[in-house]
Amino acid sequence: MKIVVLAGGLSSERAVSLVTGSGVCRALRARGHRAVLVDLYLGLPDAPADLETLFDAPDGLCPSARIDTQAPDLEAVKRSRPSGGDSHIGPRVLDICALADVVFIGLHGQDGEDGRIQAVLDLMGVPYTGSGHLASAVAMDKAVSKQIMDSAGIPTPKxxxxxxxxxxxxxxxxxxxxxxxxxxxxxxxxxxxxxxxxxxxxxxxxxxxxxxxxxxxxxxRIFGRELTVAVLGERWLPAVETVPAGKDFDYAAKYQAGAAEETCPAHITDAEMTAAGELALRVHRALGLEVYSRTDMILDKDGQLWCLEANSLPGMTPTSFVPKEAAAVGMSYEELCEEIVRQSCQLKRRAY
The missing domain is CATH 3.30.1490.20 (ATP-grasp fold, A domain)
Structure with missing residues (x-):
């Protein structure tokens, strides 16, 4: 399949997205797909006239990406785009997406996780991975998703x-x-x-x-054990427990080696594991999410689970939570990326 992996963008999570996108692109190429990474914001200013040739570009145009302890300087990113302009979609991005069999959305945060690029692709009739534009927007807005959790009887902090x-x-x-x-x-x-x-x-x-x-x-603020549970298709995966090395699980702790201890599967009882998985499924369905998601929750001292938030486009760096949970059930990183593509291609997107 010809696959465009959209990553980067103009978001505070840009660096995470580029690592996600590079990992996904290389994994899909290893599975035999003609995958190419495209930065949503920077685009393809020097693209050849025949964009088809890019699907066979060496290493899929993957950059040398890494995550620093600080979020990226977005003003510097803006200055680095020769074309300038106010558009958050770079040159030739939509052109190459139109040539793809499917777009793997490796974006995080603004423009990717909030449903905007999904809406654009829906209007173009281009298939893409993960949740649709409406569910993505709902999950991204923590206040709206909290209202839905409350109405669905899902336990969440006041x-x-x-x-x-x-x-x-x-x-x-x-x-x-x-x-x-x-x-x-x-x-x-x-x-x-x-x-x-x-x-x-x-x-x-x-x-x-x-x-x-x-x-x-x-x-x-609910005190207790920090758990995160992924949903893939119609099943939940084993919970991960995170214990930050420092006081808080901030941006640096989330992505720097040694900054947090992550245990997968979490050392909790079978009953607690099942309850956490079923809660993640309830959240996934209540918010209308599709294919895969990740729900963060707290297990308090009384054994009560509290849902904090859901992520419609969870991190897919090779060391992120979802790949770790998939590995716990015997699914490799490459197989996980392939499964996300397979399930997404089976979806019939609803027109609003």
Missing amino acids: WQLLDYTSADVERLAAELPMPCVVKTVGGGSSLGVYLPEDRPALKEALEQVLRYGSRVLVEE
Whole structure:
């Protein structure tokens, strides 16, 4: 199959996406597919007249990608595109997508996980991997997904949505219940997430999170064991337990070797494992997700599971949670990528 792996983009999770995309592209090429990686934002400014030839480009145009301890400088990324312009879709991107049998969406965050590129591909009639545009948008917006969880009876920490400016920070820092979690409604990779331990820290968190937008989610902080459970098709995979080496599981801890201890399968009882898996399936179905997803949850000291959020495009770097969970049931990274493509190609996308 001719497969375009879309990665990069103009998101704070750009670096993670490029590592995801490179891993996926190489895995699919190893399975015999004519896969090529295309950066959604930078595009193909020097592409040949015959784009078909790119499907046979050496190493699928995969860059030498890595994840640093800090999120990428997006202004520098903008300056690096010779064509400039305000479009988040680079030159020739849609042209080569139109030639593909399927587009593997290896994007994270803005433009990829929020349903926008899925909507574009739907309008073009181009098949793609994972969830549709509407479910992607719902899962990306933490406030909307929380409302659906509440209506579906899915246990999730008490929460409230705030829309404020810096002038409101002092008052909010004095009034909001503690302990709490402060997070942007549309972030990922633990960016824009704060775990204040006292009111001065809460004030700072409320100020810092405004960098991501004025809509902010504040939820009750539940203490316990951090679990994440992937869904693949109609089954759940074994839970991973994460224990950060430091106090918090932030961007650096998520992607740097030795920054967190990850156990898969998690050392929990069979009953707890089943309950976590069934909860992930409930969330997956309630949000309308398709093919694969990952749900993050907390197992508290009383054995109660609390759903934090769902990810419609979970990380697919070779060391990410979903590949680890797949490996725990005997599925290699290459087989996982192939299975995602296979299931996605079977979907009949609904037109809205």
